Amino acid sequence: MLNRKYLLQRLALMGISLFIVVTLLFFLFRQIPGGPTAMMAPGALPEDVRQQVIEEHGLNEPLWxxxxxxxxxxxxxxxxxxxxxxxxxxxxxxxxxxNTLALMISAILISYTLGIYLGAHLGWIRGTTLERVEMVIVLIARSTPVFFMGLFLLYIFSFQLGWFPVGGMRSVGASADGAFQTFFSIDFFHHLVLPVVSLSLFYTGLPLLLMRNNMLEVITEEYIETAQAKGLSRRRIVFVHAARNAILPVVTAFAVAIGFSIGGQVLIETVFSWPGLGREMVDSATRNDYPMAQGTFLLLATLVITMNFVADILYTYLDPRVSVDGESE
Structure with a gap:
């Protein structure tokens, strides 16, 4: 069980990690050629105007x-x-x-649902021809660059068949009043399909392989043999008894994946012209827009560190065999 001391220690470590990340971000961005003045006060400005802009934004102050x-x-x-x-x-x-949440959470929920189901299935049919064929398909999907998958789907379903739009969140000229009309309209879901499918095909590999490997260990346990001896159905044994114990590492991986996904898939957001955080992160860095770049990187770092903390706590809570000091009991 968790105790207060352990939680406080983990929170303190999380705070220290965030402080280090924030400090590194501040100084690293200011080491880029041109410095903060490159965007706010370019050399093309008259010198007096340039100095005025620098002073207004405090860029003439010492770095400390x-x-x-x-x-x-x-x-x-x-x-x-x-x-x-x-x-x-x-x-x-x-x-x-x-915008990024709408895209990434949809993809992660689909991929982890499919990954858990298919991983449990593949673990149970280990050694069969069907398992080998399905594993080849999974590994190909996992190793295919996500931007290549996006371009392939665009070529087939947008340019050739014309079933889906080529990019963006809504059709040209379309307007929406409020969040509900923006994210719960037919037009939005029509634009959402291809990027979500591209990401889901890529993301499914991790939970599937984790689930399969865990299932290979779980199905050799005595309680699985006991369930088979009782004459329980294959489906009940796989998804009620075996998968329930094999799913723990997948749950923690899910928490970490959410943290990383908030940063967005820069390539997918670029391929599909999706106005998300990942695309903005790159654009702001190339524009020397330091406040925006710092804010986006800081948000990503905060979420990744936080979700790692959540994953650690979840694993300790879900698996009573793991003690709070990280050692198996």
Whole structure:
């Protein structure tokens, strides 16, 4: 069982990790050629105007003072203003995160549902010809670059058959009032299908292989033989008795996958012109939009660290054989 001391230790480690990441992000972005002034005060500006812009944004202050100001604002929830958009970074990130969530969570839920089911199935039919054929298909799908899969689906279903749009979140000229009309419309789901299928085919491999390998260990246990001796149906043995114990590592992998997925699949968002966080992360870095780039990377790092913490706690809670110090009892 979990105790308060263990939770506090994990939270302290998470806080230290976040502090290190924030500090590294601040200084690394300022080592890029051109520095923060490249976007806000390009050399083409008259010198007096350029100096005025630099002073207005505090870019003339010593680096340590800029760091203290950055950390102070961050604690207050202020991520600054985007150099490119001229709007608060927090509001810009919020809109991009929602778009990414709609895409990534849909793909992860589909892929992990399929992965758990197919992994349990493949583990049970181990050694058969059907298992070998299905494993080859799974490995091909897992090893295929996700952007290549996206381009292939676009070519077949958009350019050749014309069944789906070539990109974006909605049709040209379409408008939506409020979040409900934006994310629960036929037009949105029509645009969502191909990127979700591309990501699902790629993501399914990990939970499937985890589930299959765990099933290979579980099905040799005595309680599985006992269930077979009782005459229980194959489906009940696989999904009620065996899969229930084999699923623990998949649950923790699911938590970690959510953390990484919030950053978006940059390539997929680019291929399908999806206005998500991953695409914005790359664009802001190339534009030298430091506040926006720092905000996007910081959000991604925070979510990854947080979901790793959640995965650790989940595994300890779900598997009583694991003690709070990480050793098997």
């Amino acid at each position: 003072r800029q760091y203290v100001l950055f950390m102070t604002n961050l604690v207050q929830g202020d991520l600054g203003y985007s150099f490119y958009y001229g709007q608060p970074v927090s509001s810009m990130i919020a809109s991009r995160v929602v």
